[in-house]
Amino acid sequence: xxxxxxxxxxxxxxxxxxxxxxxxxxxxxxxxxxxxxxxxxxxxxxxxxxxxxxxxxxxxxxxxxxxxxxxxxxxxxxxxxxxxxxxxxxxxxxxxxxxxxxxxxxxxxxxxxxxxxxxxxxxxxxxxxxxxxxxxxxxxxxxxxxxxxxxxxxxxxxxxxxxxxxxxxxxxxxxxxxxxxxxxxxxxxxxxxxxxxxxxxxxxxxxxxxxxxxxxxxxxxxxxxxxxxxxxxxxxxxxxxxxxxxxxxxxxxxxxxxxxx
Ligand code: NDX
Numbered sequence: 001x002x003x004x005x006x007x008x009x010x011x012x013x014x015x016x017x018x019x020x021x022x023x024x025x026x027x028x029x030x031x032x033x034x035x036x037x038x039x040x041x042x043x044x045x046x047x048x049x050x051x052x053x054x055x056x057x058x059x060x061x062x063x064x065x066x067x068x069x070x071x072x073x074x075x076x077x078x079x080x081x082x083x084x085x086x087x088x089x090x091x092x093x094x095x096x097x098x099x100x101x102x103x104x105x106x107x108x109x110x111x112x113x114x115x116x117x118x119x120x121x122x123x124x125x126x127x128x129x130x131x132x133x134x135x136x137x138x139x140x141x142x143x144x145x146x147x148x149x150x151x152x153x154x155x156x157x158x159x160x161x162x163x164x165x166x167x168x169x170x171x172x173x174x175x176x177x178x179x180x181x182x183x184x185x186x187x188x189x190x191x192x193x194x195x196x197x198x199x200x201x202x203x204x205x206x207x208x209x210x211x212x213x214x215x216x217x218x219x220x221x222x223x224x225x226x227x228x229x230x231x232x233x234x235x236x237x238x239x240x241x242x243x244x245x246x247x248x249x250x251x252x253x254x255x256x257x258x259x260x261x
Pocket of ligand 1: 201227
């Protein structure tokens with residue numbers, strides 16, 4: 001396969017447009033899964049009356065393509081070797097994140113069942129994004145020999161690891177709020193939840209901006225922007241939900257960015 005810069009440009013632009021569309025749609029009304037499925041249940045859409053999948057199964061199926069598609073592109077690389085920096089960044093950071101999300105997070109989650117159509121949209125999205133990131137890093141990315149000493153590379157890797165740490169720890173704190181089989185909501189405590197309601201989302205955003213800075217490429221920045229557009233409004237709606245539901249909810253806590261928003 002050859003690198004086509006116009007294909008990369010077109011797919012990245014679509015990702016940005018999708019992100020902005022989602023920001024416009026979900027800025028006003030929350031995505032209808034998890035705690036916002038409760039409100040949706042009062043006025044279900046026709047597709048929401050149909051089938052749901054258990055959360056473990058939904059997360060596994062939804063996220064698997066984001067791991068598998070770039071992994072297959074890496075394996076099919078001709079000649080197949082892992083030496084170029086782009087391949088190592090893709091394998092270590094992008095596939096590393098989705099390995100965790102697919103094979104660890106999905107088996108640990110204690111979340112609610114997902115509407116089937118949401119899972120299908122999620123899968124489609126992960127195929128698309130997995131292909132874009134994988135195709136670019138395997139076939140297009142070229143770095144100077146001293147890129148590993150560049151401040152963008154080192155700061156990006158550190159930001160990615162820092163964000164991943166926050167994200168995994170915050171998802172762990174959320175999981176600990178429930179015993180197996182429970183589906184009720186409690187006030188998140190500890191870690192970065194002391195400062196924000198969407199600590200896991202804040203970590204996810206840092207992660208993808210770290211990846212974008214370390215790889216310094218259009219597809220990665222497009223995905224980081226998409227992440228802000230999708231999880232940003234979700235953090236905001238979670239925050240409003242908590243303020244409505246819990247009278248004792250800490251007033252100093254922000255929605256997404258500590259001390260700011
Ligand atoms: N999956 C990213 N729109 C999404 C799936 C849905 O990885 O087509 C984006 C991802 C997809 C979405 C994905 C893209 C856009 C789609 C959408 C479906 C429709 C939409 C395709 C791919 C679409 C159009 C048509 C416009 C194009 O019961 P519960 O489930 O609420 O339990 C929760 C629990 N919990 C609590 N427990 C007790 N007490 C409390 N107070 C609790 N609060 C929460 O914790 C869950 O079990 C768990 C986490 O819940 P929550 O709501 O905090 O996080 P969640 O949204 O479930 O995300 C989980 C993790 C998190 O780390 C987050 O950062 C990451 O996944 N994530 C999520 C979404 C997208 C994404 C990352 C990214 O863009 N990078």
